[in-house]
Amino acid sequence: xxxVKIRNLYKRYGKVEVLRDVNLDIHSGxxxxxxxxxxxxKSTLLRCISGLETVSEGTIExxxxxxxxxxxxxxxxxxVFQSYALYxxxxxxxxxxxxxxxxxxxxxxxxxxxxxxxxxxxxTAYLDRLPKALSGGQRQRVAIGRAIVRDPKVFLFDEPxxxxxxxxxxxxxxxxxxxxxxxxxxxMIYVTHDQxxxxxxxxxxxxxxxxxxxxxxxxxxLYDHPQSLFVAGFIGSPKMNFLSGQFADPFKxxxxxxxxxxxxxxPADGAWSGRVIYSENLGSDSFVYVDVGAPEPIIVRQxxxxxxxxxxxxxxxxxxxxxHRFDADGRPMMx
Amino acid sequence: MIGQVLYAAxxxxxxxxxxxxxxWGANWLLDRMLATTPxxxxxxxxxxxxLRTRIRPWIFLAPTLFFLAVFLIYPIIxxxxxxxxxxxxxxxxxxxxxxxxxxxxxxxxSAFNNLAWLIVVPALSTGFxxxxxxxxxxxxxxxxxxxxxxxxxxxxxxxxxxxxRFVYAYRGPDMAQIGILNAFVTWLGYPPQVWLQIPLxxxxxxxxxxxxxxTGFAMVILSAALxxxxxxxxxxxxxxxxxxxxxxxTIMIPQxxxxxxxxxxxxxxxxxxxxxxxxxxxxxxxxxxxLGNLMYRWTFIAGDSGRGATIAIVILLAVxxxxxxxxxxxxxxxxxx
Numbered sequence: 001x002x003x004v005k006i007r008n009l010y011k012r013y014g015k016v017e018v019l020r021d022v023n024l025d026i027h028s029g030x031x032x033x034x035x036x037x038x039x040x041x042k043s044t045l046l047r048c049i050s051g052l053e054t055v056s057e058g059t060i061e062x063x064x065x066x067x068x069x070x071x072x073x074x075x076x077x078x079x080v081f082q083s084y085a086l087y088x089x090x091x092x093x094x095x096x097x098x099x100x101x102x103x104x105x106x107x108x109x110x111x112x113x114x115x116x117x118x119x120x121x122x123x124t125a126y127l128d129r130l131p132k133a134l135s136g137g138q139r140q141r142v143a144i145g146r147a148i149v150r151d152p153k154v155f156l157f158d159e160p161x162x163x164x165x166x167x168x169x170x171x172x173x174x175x176x177x178x179x180x181x182x183x184x185x186x187x188m189i190y191v192t193h194d195q196x197x198x199x200x201x202x203x204x205x206x207x208x209x210x211x212x213x214x215x216x217x218x219x220x221x222l223y224d225h226p227q228s229l230f231v232a233g234f235i236g237s238p239k240m241n242f243l244s245g246q247f248a249d250p251f252k253x254x255x256x257x258x259x260x261x262x263x264x265x266x267p268a269d270g271a272w273s274g275r276v277i278y279s280e281n282l283g284s285d286s287f288v289y290v291d292v293g294a295p296e297p298i299i300v301r302q303x304x305x306x307x308x309x310x311x312x313x314x315x316x317x318x319x320x321x322x323x324h325r326f327d328a329d330g331r332p333m334m335x
Numbered sequence: 336m337i338g339q340v341l342y343a344a345x346x347x348x349x350x351x352x353x354x355x356x357x358x359w360g361a362n363w364l365l366d367r368m369l370a371t372t373p374x375x376x377x378x379x380x381x382x383x384x385x386l387r388t389r390i391r392p393w394i395f396l397a398p399t400l401f402f403l404a405v406f407l408i409y410p411i412i413x414x415x416x417x418x419x420x421x422x423x424x425x426x427x428x429x430x431x432x433x434x435x436x437x438x439x440x441x442x443x444x445s446a447f448n449n450l451a452w453l454i455v456v457p458a459l460s461t462g463f464x465x466x467x468x469x470x471x472x473x474x475x476x477x478x479x480x481x482x483x484x485x486x487x488x489x490x491x492x493x494x495x496x497x498x499x500r501f502v503y504a505y506r507g508p509d510m511a512q513i514g515i516l517n518a519f520v521t522w523l524g525y526p527p528q529v530w531l532q533i534p535l536x537x538x539x540x541x542x543x544x545x546x547x548x549x550t551g552f553a554m555v556i557l558s559a560a561l562x563x564x565x566x567x568x569x570x571x572x573x574x575x576x577x578x579x580x581x582x583x584x585t586i587m588i589p590q591x592x593x594x595x596x597x598x599x600x601x602x603x604x605x606x607x608x609x610x611x612x613x614x615x616x617x618x619x620x621x622x623x624x625x626l627g628n629l630m631y632r633w634t635f636i637a638g639d640s641g642r643g644a645t646i647a648i649v650i651l652l653a654v655x656x657x658x659x660x661x662x663x664x665x666x667x668x669x670x671x672x
Contacts, residue, residue, distance in 0.1 A: 050574065051574075052570050052573065052574070071573075071576075072573050072574045073573065073574055073575060073576030073577075074576075077574065078574065079570075079571070079574050081567040081570070081571060082567070083565060083567050084567075085565060085567035085568045085570065085571040086568070086571075087568055087571075087572070087586060087589075087590075088568070088590060089589035089590060089592070090589075098572070098575050098577075098585075099574075099575030099576055102575055102576040102577055102581075103576060146571075146575075150575075
């Protein structure tokens with residue numbers, strides 16, 4: 001049991017409200033991702049849970065105990081930082097053992113725990129090295145190892161992959177997902193600004209914007225049923241196409257949103273038509289950018305290689321049941 | 336007045352023009368004399384190219400090397416030569432000056448005092464500097480405190496000595512004490528003391544002056560180093576369960592250890608050369624003599640260039656290893672070593 005319950009949480013710096021009325025229930029063993037654009041308060045929320053930041057109002061419960069005034073080290077949490085935050089003057093072994101030593105564990109227990117974690121993370125060969133002699137991915141694994149040995153109830157990740165290059169990021173993403181499979185009873189909270197990470201790793205995603213929770217749900221719920229224009233635009237790549245005004249009128253909506261894969265190129269009778277301005281060929285599929293007269297071009301995903309060239313005039317036919325309709329406030333309209 | 340300013344400005348302009356002319360001209364000459372033409376054989380071109388790249392650094396280094404040689408290397412050699420001659424530099428007497436120094440009570444006293452300075456001043460300056468740097472970062476008026484602590488750095492040693500003469504000033508027991516130290520002591524109900532005439536105590540009181548000056552230096556450098564510590568390592572330690580004091584000693588101090596050592600050794604070098612403070616405060620009386628002042632006395636008061644040079648060489652030998660070590664550490668810290 002290691003659930004996290006957040007009730008009416010506010011965080012203010014002076015007059016600036018960074019988090020507003022956050023309510024969340026995170027279940028035991030769940031992998032939850034906080035996602036949102038920079039400055040949305042996702043990292044602050046994580047730091048409030050960790051205890052590195054105090055809470056202005058509201059409560060945080062871990063395992064049924066209110067932890068507002070509990071020191072970070074006594075909350076049963078462990079954290080992996082964006083910059084790894086390894087102690088540069090300590091070897092890998094000492095980095096992982098530091099917290100255990102402070103708990104007052106006997107030497108043999110510490111050594112056993114560190115070795116076990118090192119084995120799990122393929123770090124055994126590096127235990128005597130200093131962090132500066134490790135690669136980025138290895139450092140990140142040490143940071144994870146340092147967190148694992150604490151046997152945390154809740155595992156916190158603060159943008160752990162953003163300092164890695166693209167290939168390594170994919171690899172570490174898989175490793176963290178595998179770690180989650182091994183630590184079934186550990187709750188994991190993961191902060192990222194990368195919606196791809198959120199989509200691929202999360203059991204549930206919490207989308208934040210301007211300190212307010214926009215929507216909570218599984219990746220597919222968010223993808224298929226966004227509860228606001230913001231979530232619709234934030235989740236999914238490429239971004240959902242939005243059309244408003246005269247383009248949306250036939251659908252009796254203020255704004256309509258349609259994903260690139262839910263559009264077909266139809267020579268004659270489309271809902272909209274326009275000129276191809278650009279096409280990206282990725283081999284397996286291709287993206288065609290069509291200027292229909294709206295402020296931004298419409299992106300259409302076509303399987304295989306695109307047969308459309310800049311300057312071609314094409315019609316666009318949306319799959320109507322995949323169309324998202326929004327009212328003037330950005331709220332979804334029922335079908 | 337205006338004439339002087341103009342003269343100074345023109346001299347600056349002349350010096351810059353001269354240097355520019357040298358660098359540009361010599362470089363041009365090199366390119367000219369070792370020029371290559373397409374008509375030349377491939378081998379000759381390669382040879383000339385490599386010759387040019389090998390010569391060029393020396394052209395740019397030459398002025399620096401020249402001035403270093405004239406004002407640094409030559410004086411050292413000349414000082415060493417003088418130390419092997421008698422008081423007027425006429426008769427070669429081998430190492431007689433050195434054996435004199437070894438057996439001279441005042442020299443031994445000075446060397447002992449220098450050693451005491453060497454232990455006390457860098458330790459106290461670095462310690463206080465670190466303490467103030469850490470504490471000042473936690474106070475809203477910390478910036479002001481740091482400015483005040485730093486200010487003595489801007490005061491010359493002699494100026495500082497004048498200030499501290501007043502602090503240690505003594506008046507007869509019946510008179511009003513104008514020195515803060517004696518004022519404090521009499522306020523506590525004890526008789527006033529002639530501080531600068533009490534052996535050992537007086538040396539320590541002189542060291543306090545240098546500590547007062549150097550703490551600002553240590554504080555500024557260490558404060559910058561403390562800010563360079565990644566905040567996340569401190570937060571990670573907090574999550575690991577470390578308290579403030581433990582974080583300070585096991586996470587922060589090790590991360591700035593290199594800087595602490597560089598500050599320590601830099602102050603050590605200043606201390607080995609200490610002269611002005613002793614000269615202005617006690618002139619080495621009452622067992623406060625140090626090597627710097629002793630050298631000055633032998634060279635310029637007693638007029639014995641041999642013994643003066645000998646003491647200078649001893650100081651140089653003492654400073655050199657610390658200097659080399661200091662430069663190595665500084666280079667390692669910058670990652671250029």
